[in-house]
Amino acid sequence: MRIGTSLLWTVFLSSFFLGAQYQVEKWDVFELQLNGKKEGNPFTEVQLTGKFYHRQDTVTVSGFYDGDGSYKLRFMPHKEGTWRYITESNDTQLHRQKGMFQCIPPKSGNHGPVAVKGTFHFAYADGKPFYPLGTTAYGWIQQKRETREKTLESLKKSPFNKIRVALLPHAPSGMDYDLYPYEGKVKDWDFTRFNVDYFARYERYIKEMQKLDIQVDLFVFHPYDKGVWGFDTMNKKEQYLYLKYVNARFGAFRNIWWSMANEFDLMLERTTEDWDGYFRFFQENDPYNRLRSIHNAANWYDHSKPWVTHVSAQSEAWWKSTTLRDTFKKPVLFDEFCYEGNGDNRTVALNGDMIRHRFWLMTILGAYATHGEAFQQKDTGFQFFRQGGNFEGSSAQELHVLKKVLNNIPGHLKPLGTDWRLNWIRAGVDKTYYLYYFGEYQNSSWTFMELPENLKYQADIIDTKTGTIVKQERTFGKGDKLDLPRKPYMAVVLRLAAQ
Numbered sequence: 001m002r003i004g005t006s007l008l009w010t011v012f013l014s015s016f017f018l019g020a021q022y023q024v025e026k027w028d029v030f031e032l033q034l035n036g037k038k039e040g041n042p043f044t045e046v047q048l049t050g051k052f053y054h055r056q057d058t059v060t061v062s063g064f065y066d067g068d069g070s071y072k073l074r075f076m077p078h079k080e081g082t083w084r085y086i087t088e089s090n091d092t093q094l095h096r097q098k099g100m101f102q103c104i105p106p107k108s109g110n111h112g113p114v115a116v117k118g119t120f121h122f123a124y125a126d127g128k129p130f131y132p133l134g135t136t137a138y139g140w141i142q143q144k145r146e147t148r149e150k151t152l153e154s155l156k157k158s159p160f161n162k163i164r165v166a167l168l169p170h171a172p173s174g175m176d177y178d179l180y181p182y183e184g185k186v187k188d189w190d191f192t193r194f195n196v197d198y199f200a201r202y203e204r205y206i207k208e209m210q211k212l213d214i215q216v217d218l219f220v221f222h223p224y225d226k227g228v229w230g231f232d233t234m235n236k237k238e239q240y241l242y243l244k245y246v247n248a249r250f251g252a253f254r255n256i257w258w259s260m261a262n263e264f265d266l267m268l269e270r271t272t273e274d275w276d277g278y279f280r281f282f283q284e285n286d287p288y289n290r291l292r293s294i295h296n297a298a299n300w301y302d303h304s305k306p307w308v309t310h311v312s313a314q315s316e317a318w319w320k321s322t323t324l325r326d327t328f329k330k331p332v333l334f335d336e337f338c339y340e341g342n343g344d345n346r347t348v349a350l351n352g353d354m355i356r357h358r359f360w361l362m363t364i365l366g367a368y369a370t371h372g373e374a375f376q377q378k379d380t381g382f383q384f385f386r387q388g389g390n391f392e393g394s395s396a397q398e399l400h401v402l403k404k405v406l407n408n409i410p411g412h413l414k415p416l417g418t419d420w421r422l423n424w425i426r427a428g429v430d431k432t433y434y435l436y437y438f439g440e441y442q443n444s445s446w447t448f449m450e451l452p453e454n455l456k457y458q459a460d461i462i463d464t465k466t467g468t469i470v471k472q473e474r475t476f477g478k479g480d481k482l483d484l485p486r487k488p489y490m491a492v493v494l495r496l497a498a499q
Contacts, residue, residue, distance in 0.1 A: 021082070022101040027112040027125060029252045030075045030083070030101055036091045038069040044192050044241065046071070048089045054079050054103075059287050063087075063094075064248040067196040074252035076113075076288055077103040078125070113254040113288065114215055116309055120331050120366060121412040122291075125254075131406040132333060133359075133399065134162035134217070134370030138262070139170035140388025141205050142177050151388030152208055158396055159403035162215040164335060164370060166222050166262065167202065167246065169229055170386060187230040191238035199249055210255045217312075217335075219259035219295065220246055220278070223266035232269050243281050251286050258282050258290050259312060263297035272301075279307035295335055303328045318358055321365035322415055332367040334358075339385060340393040341374030348374035348383070352394030353465070357489060359395075359402055360437045360464055364427045366415040371395060401467045405493065409433060416450075431455060436492040437464075443484045446492065451478040457494035464489045 024030045036046060048063030050073040063073040071094055077083055080103045087097040106112065112125025122130040135158065140151040155163070168181055179198045182189035206216050220243065224231050234242070250256050260278045261267065275294060282292055293312035294301045303311045304327075311328055314336040324332045340355045341348040355371060362369045373384040375392040384391065391397070413427040413435060428434040431452050438446075451457070456475040459482060462468070475497045476482055484490055 023104050024077060024101055025110060026077060026080055026103055026106045027110055027254050028076065028106070030077060032073040032075075032085070032087075032097075032099070033066075034063075034071045034073075034087070034094050034097060035069050036071050036089070036093045041192060042069075042071075043194060043245070046089065046091050046094070048073065048087065048091070048094050050075065050085050050087045052077070052083050052085045054081060054083045061252070061287055062244065062248040062285070063089075064245055065194075065196075066200075074248070076252040076254060077101075078112075078288075079103060080105060109213070114257075114291065115289070116291070116331060118412060119329055120325050122310075122331060123412075129409070129412055130161075130215075131363075131409075132162045132215070132368040132370075133160055133403055133406065134164065134333070134335065134368070135160040135396070136164045136336070136339075136370060136372040136385040137388040138164065138166040138222075139386050141165060141202055142169055142179070143387050144178060147387060147389055148205065150390060152205065154388070154390050155209070155214060156212060158391065159400040160371065160396075161213055161403075162217055162257075162370070163209065164217045164219065164259070164262070167218055167220050168222055168224070168231060170222060187228070189230060191234050192241060194242075194245055199245075202250070203253075206250065206253050206255065210253065213255075215255045215257055216253075217257045217259055217293075218250065219262045221261040221264070221267065221270075223261075223263050223297075232267070239278075240281065243278060244285070247282065247285055251288060251290065254288075256290055258286070258292045260292070260294040262295045263314070264294050264301065265299040266297050275301065276305070276307075279305070283307040293333075303330060318362050318365065318367065318369075321362055321367035325366055333370060334362055334367060335370040336372065337369065339372040339374035339383075340395050341383065342376060343374045343383075352398060353489070355393070355395035356398050356402075356464060357439060359399060360489075360491065361439065363402065363406070363413065364415060364425065364435065364437050366413065366427065371399065398465055398467070401462065401464050404467075405435065405462065405491070409435070426450070432496040434492075434494040436494075438484070438488070438490045438492075440488045442486045442488055443490070444486045445481050445483050447481045448476055448478060448494075451476075451494075453478055456497045456499065458497050460493045461485070462491040462493065463487065464491050 042065040048071055050061050052059045052075050061075050063071050066072050084100045089095045111128045114122050114130045117123035124130055181198045183193040183195055184190050209216055291309045293310050295312045296314050310331040312333050312335045316337050338350050339348045340350050340352055343349050359369045373393050410433055411429040416426045416428055426436050456477045459472040459476050461470040
């Protein structure tokens with residue numbers, strides 16, 4: 001997704017500029033920059049909001065302090081035409097500043113933010129289906145520049161359109177980062193004073209990932225090693241000050257998803273009421289209603305609660321995909337189902353075939369999967385899912401095949417149950433499209449007893465490992481037999497032929 005120079009519009013407001021118009025794409029970011037007080041603690045003492053008006057629509061957004069007397073308001077327009085705004089603040093320099101801008105049509109590749117569609121699925125704001133094909137690199141934005149740039153290049157070449165990222169410093173304990181989220185020394189931080197350079201770095205890479213059409217699943221809390229970072233000592237007021245700052249600073253970017261935590265149940269100092277409160281904060285204060293989830297270790301959160309938009313599970317029980325869908329009536333993402341790697345336990349020692357195979361199975365079952373790698377890096381000893389770098393396993397490359405298939409589906413797949421000849425093999429879109437997956441089985445043929453009467457389909461045989469696609473010259477209908485190459489991991493796509 002390429003937005004070009006219109007990604008960020010910064011308006012330096014003065015009497016000369018009042019009433020001037022600026023053009024911003026629909027679903028892009030309008031940014032207003034104002035100068036105010038530096039004294040005291042602007043993070044806690046200065047309140048700034050902006051009201052944006054478009055005909056009958058009014059949207060209120062919170063501003064944030066960006067250091068050195070600079071305050072910013074960010075707004076994502078969702079309708080084309082003229083938007084007007086006025087600020088409110090307890091700082092007279094920031095109060096009742098007015099202006100306007102013109103929202104123009106989105107450019108090619110800008111499909112808007114992603115939201116839940118049709119109970120179990122996702123779509124962009126313009127209606128284009130979104131099939132999450134995720135990966136994991138918790139701490140990559142916190143690394144030194146060389147690693148960050150290497151990770152970004154890896155993502156450019158990858159099939160992934162979603163990535164799970166930690167906003168606060170991630171394990172292992174005591175890693176030598178070059179930036180931290182708060183002013184002062186580690187474990188001696190003032191949780192009311194943010195390091196604006198730390199958050200500005202995240203903005204840069206969030207925008208870079210937006211250009212690549214990658215959604216950023218940003219978890220705001222994490223089970224940090226107690227006694228190392230000190231985040232477990234934040235009081236309730238400091239926690240909500242942090243959430244307010246994060247929401248104001250990042251919420252306008254259309255590729256942001258909110259995750260309350262990674263492995264929330266390992267943060268024993270937090271209660272269910274705490275997690276409910278964080279969810280409600282975003283539900284009530286995020287004017288864009290971004291996607292919201294929470295990720296478990298062993299104990300699951302109640303995903304049926306109204307502020308949860310989708311299930312984000314750590315589980316290998318991919319065969320329960322349809323059960324989870326039916327239970328929670330929400331999209332199901334297996335965001336952690338073990339990693340491809342060479343680790344010393346089963347969770348970090350899957351091979352590429354196993355990762356790829358589970359992606360295809362979850363697709364057929366109506367769920368979505370997230371990739372991860374846990375290979376020991378030669379230079380640092382840490383793994384991709386922690387710090388990023390280069391993809392070393394085979395699945396990252398082989399999942400390009402699945403992405404190609406997903407990009408050509410005319411709608412959202414519906415799981416179509418089981419067949420006595422083979423479990424979990426078929427999904428479809430109405431009567432126009434069917435996807436079969438044979439997994440580890442080496443079928444020599446398949447007879448289409450389950451197709452609708454009197455309809456014919458074009459068939460492609462796909463090797464999901466190599467990416468080889470063999471188009472069939474004839475069409476197939478109910479009762480017709482398709483010869484298969486007696487190899488594992490084969491898929492078949494049927495498209496309705498002209499009748």
